[in-house]
Amino acid sequence: MFGRILVEVADLIAAEQEVNKLKALIQSNQLHVTTVRDSISDWRGNSADELGKQMNDFLRDLDRWVQQFESMQLELAHYTLKMKQADEQL
Known part of the structure; x- marks a missing residue:
């Protein structure tokens, strides 16, 4: 027997806000690491060469994480919009 997955639009909006906060934190960390570097x-x-290499590697990781969070933001925004439209049709 199959169950129904219930997702509240408010939960989706909260998830979007959390992703935004996490992305902002990562971007703040990027700025800090760049300043230190x-x-x-x-x-x-x-x-010094090794520390510089490690910091550059970490900055690349942070860049990748920001891109992943931006992708999550788009997916969540699209899904939230679809759920709002579905809710309005009910």
């Missing part, structure tokens, strides 16, 4: 750009040596 730029402030140590004059450091020299193997340790």
Whole structure:
């Protein structure tokens, strides 16, 4: 027997807001890491090179995460719109 999946539009809107908050937090972290990386750009040596590499790798990861959250935002917004339209038709 199949059950029904019930999703409240309010829950979808809350999920959209949470995704927005998380994306903003990641973007804030990007800014912080970029600022720190730029402030140590004059450091020299193997340790500085390794730290710079790790920070650049982390920034690439943050960029990827932002892109994933943007994709989630679009999907959630589209799904929320569909659910609102379905609700209005009832």
